Amino acid sequence: MNHRQRVLTALQHKEADRLPLDLGGTSDSTIVAVAYRALRGHIGLAPTSIRVADVYQHTALVHEDVRQALGIDVLFATDEPTEWRPGVLPDGSPAEFPARFRPQRRADGSQVVCDADGTVLLKMPAGGHYFDPVHSPLADAASERDIARHIAAIESYDRPDHLDKSYQELAEQIAALRRETDYALIGFFGGHIFQAAQSLRGWDTFLMDLMTNRKFAQALMDQLAEANIRRFERYAETVGPHVDIIQFEDDLGMQDRPLLRPSLYRQMVKPYHARLFRFVKSHCDAHLLLHTDGAVAPFIPDFIEMGVDILNPVQVSAAGMDTRELKRTFGDDIVFWGGGCDSQQILPFGTPAQVADEVKRRIDDLAPGGGFVFAPVHNVQAEVPPENVVAMFETACQYGVY
Numbered sequence: 001m002n003h004r005q006r007v008l009t010a011l012q013h014k015e016a017d018r019l020p021l022d023l024g025g026t027s028d029s030t031i032v033a034v035a036y037r038a039l040r041g042h043i044g045l046a047p048t049s050i051r052v053a054d055v056y057q058h059t060a061l062v063h064e065d066v067r068q069a070l071g072i073d074v075l076f077a078t079d080e081p082t083e084w085r086p087g088v089l090p091d092g093s094p095a096e097f098p099a100r101f102r103p104q105r106r107a108d109g110s111q112v113v114c115d116a117d118g119t120v121l122l123k124m125p126a127g128g129h130y131f132d133p134v135h136s137p138l139a140d141a142a143s144e145r146d147i148a149r150h151i152a153a154i155e156s157y158d159r160p161d162h163l164d165k166s167y168q169e170l171a172e173q174i175a176a177l178r179r180e181t182d183y184a185l186i187g188f189f190g191g192h193i194f195q196a197a198q199s200l201r202g203w204d205t206f207l208m209d210l211m212t213n214r215k216f217a218q219a220l221m222d223q224l225a226e227a228n229i230r231r232f233e234r235y236a237e238t239v240g241p242h243v244d245i246i247q248f249e250d251d252l253g254m255q256d257r258p259l260l261r262p263s264l265y266r267q268m269v270k271p272y273h274a275r276l277f278r279f280v281k282s283h284c285d286a287h288l289l290l291h292t293d294g295a296v297a298p299f300i301p302d303f304i305e306m307g308v309d310i311l312n313p314v315q316v317s318a319a320g321m322d323t324r325e326l327k328r329t330f331g332d333d334i335v336f337w338g339g340g341c342d343s344q345q346i347l348p349f350g351t352p353a354q355v356a357d358e359v360k361r362r363i364d365d366l367a368p369g370g371g372f373v374f375a376p377v378h379n380v381q382a383e384v385p386p387e388n389v390v391a392m393f394e395t396a397c398q399y400g401v402y
Contacts, residue, residue: 003073007184008244011287011309011335013371019363019400021393022337022375024062025074025186026247027054028291028313029338031380032129034091035389036060042386043069050095053080053163056122056131058089059379067183070393074373075183077174077243079163090129090382101162103131129382136202144219153200155227158190171238178242187243187286189235193224193272194250210260210268217268225272229279240284245310248280253294256319262298270302277306289337293378295319297326304333313377314339316362323365327372335371341392343377348384352391359395367400374400 001009001017009016024030031039033052036059040047043066051061062072081098089095103111109126122131137153138146147154165173177185192199197220198206209217240246250273252259260269280288289310290303296311297320303311314336315321323339339362341347346358366372374396380389 002182004182004184004244006073007373010370010373011245013332013335013369015368015370015402018402019367019372019374019396020073020184021071021396021400022074022373023066023070023072023380023393024060025072025076025184025375026289026291026312026337027057027059027076027078027188028247028249028378029375030054030059030062030076031389032058032382033060033089033095034058034093034129034382035380035384035386036062036066037089037093039386039389040066043390045069050089051084052087052089052095052097053078055097055101055162057379058129060095070390071397072393073184074245075177075181075185076188077170077177077185077239078188079159079170080165080173081162082164082169090124090127098162098164100164101160133199136200136205138201138220139205141201141216144216147216147220147223150200151223151227154196154223155231157196157200157224158192158228159231167234167238171242174239174242184245185243186245186247186289187235187239188247189228189232191228191232191248191276191280192250193221193228193276194252194269196224197221207259210264214268221269221272225275228276232276232280233283236280236283240286243286245287245289246280246284247289247291247312248277249291251294252292252299253296253315253318255294255317257295258298259294262302265299266302270306274306277308281307287335293318295321297321300326300330300334304330308334310335310337310373312337313375314366315377317342317344317377323362327366327368331366331369331371335373336366337373338375338377339366340374340396341376343381343384347376347388347392348381350388352387355388355391356395359392360399363396363400367402 006016007020083099084096085099087097113122287309295318
């Protein structure tokens, strides 16, 4: 059974020869570049240039030799820049970044990204590992008319200008991967609605809008849904035929509870998700993967109803995300992608033996009957020892045999 067959078998809720494995297959099941460099050295791979396409999370594009060493079955067919430039990671080691992404370093050691007018859009504090958005262009919007003035920000939310390949160029690149490899190919679309509204409006402000300024909130989400639909029509025509899975994102959970009451989600946000997902399912045959962190178990029936095929990442340490109960309740109707090892305590701070025990527990819960793709819970962070990463994938490969 080849890589793609293994993954597609799991997505059909059937048992393959072994569990399909993912590292680097999505933007939220990969590894930060600092940890990736350490991993390559630990498993004896030759030094090579590390590329960082996701400049916000500083994650690495995984190389073929790492996929082979760890038994990975998927490949991320995502937006890339046309040109790269040399740069440095937070630990001072070299890497390549999109040529058009050029942060400025300040005297205090922080880094910022500004627009043409000098407004700070992104900031990484001194000693930090991520760029955070710090500008909300609709923060002062007072009416629905103001939304139209920011349509460019709405249209470009999931396509930053430093990732400047066209969908047609991306499609040609992915078509070659499909011909030349047998990996399951995952495309990234994003499709943020709720999270985009929070970022564009201000995280706390938009949550208040949902309660006190509902017509404005609905108008903004309506524009975001329509912008995503227009963009997906182009994506489906070009990239869609060449990928097996398409990644969407919209974080709805916190550590101890959902971000929204389920009733408020169903009244205010779900209609826009449903509109977008219906369009996606009617225009493309690829499986729909939704990334949403945290305590999202109350929303899983809604995801299933809207046509979501795959839930990522299965944050096992969040409230209500018990893997055995999730599999028992929803395992026939949705694929779980992730949840392979607790990433908050065990993966960064446990021993390799503890990692192996955790991996076996999650496999026991999630693997029977198929419908499970093994991956860490979100991205492997900088402090994770490389021996723990190896223990995680070696255990999954050896113990996850059907």
